[in-house]
Amino acid sequence: MATEYGDGLPAEPARPNPVWKVAMVGVPAFLLLSTGVALWIWWKKSQDDSVDPRLALASVAAEVEELEDSVHKLSKVLGSRGWESREARRNMRRALALIEGTLSPQNYGFSVKQGEALSYEGDQWPTVWVDLVGGKAPSRVVLACVPYDGGDAAIAVVLAVARDLRDENFGPTVRFMFYPSELYQKQGEGKSVVDVLRDGESHLATLVPDALGESNAPWNGARLKPVADAFADLVRKSAEDQ
Numbered sequence: 722m723a724t725e726y727g728d729g730l731p732a733e734p735a736r737p738n739p740v741w742k743v744a745m746v747g748v749p750a751f752l753l754l755s756t757g758v759a760l761w762i763w764w765k766k767s768q769d770d771s772v773d774p775r776l777a778l779a780s781v782a783a784e785v786e787e788l789e790d791s792v793h794k795l796s797k798v799l800g801s802r803g804w805e806s807r808e809a810r811r812n813m814r815r816a817l818a819l820i821e822g823t824l825s826p827q828n829y830g831f832s833v834k835q836g837e838a839l840s841y842e843g844d845q846w847p848t849v850w851v852d853l854v855g856g857k858a859p860s861r862v863v864l865a866c867v868p869y870d871g872g873d874a875a876i877a878v879v880l881a882v883a884r885d886l887r888d889e890n891f892g893p894t895v896r897f898m899f900y901p902s903e904l905y906q907k908q909g910e911g912k913s914v915v916d917v918l919r920d921g922e923s924h925l926a927t928l929v930p931d932a933l934g935e936s937n938a939p940w941n942g943a944r945l946k947p948v949a950d951a952f953a954d955l956v957r958k959s960a961e962d963q
Contacts, residue, residue: 789942
């Protein structure tokens, strides 16, 4: 039976404590916020370069879009490059930065190395490379080479094949090398691609992409894909035969 006040009216029902209202709304909101913060922290840690860089990207066969993107950037975005003018050399410097950035831990997952630089018009031009370190005979090296003062298509192919083969296992080391070919030639007999080898390493083979100078038609991703696939197979065969 409802309690009555002195005026004969029934008593009002008890009101919920406002503290409980705050708790009922605040606790779920706090949990949601803390979960979001935890996910953000996990994502930031996943971007850390201290994680094995070779896990940064799953290895897949060279894709048409990937090849198309590299050729477009080299030929259209960066512009003509060469040694004949300051502007052309500036474009070549930008192409070298593109190569290093593409291969880097944040993209293709490699640690990029630089060798001794050659001087031209007061500027230094290094040789750069990345390694697929061999499991059985790491001191034996297969060189997959392309000049960064050469054709756009060849650079795009070697970049794509480095990504394609990144998670495969080979006995010897496979070294993808990008170098200033004209400066090598100016050195005469004193400079060779095998100079990239370090003390204790031995040279097994030097490989370059084929059939990239045999057509006057512009290269695109669709035309480059079979060339890239063939070059990847050549690198595999050369490494597996050793």
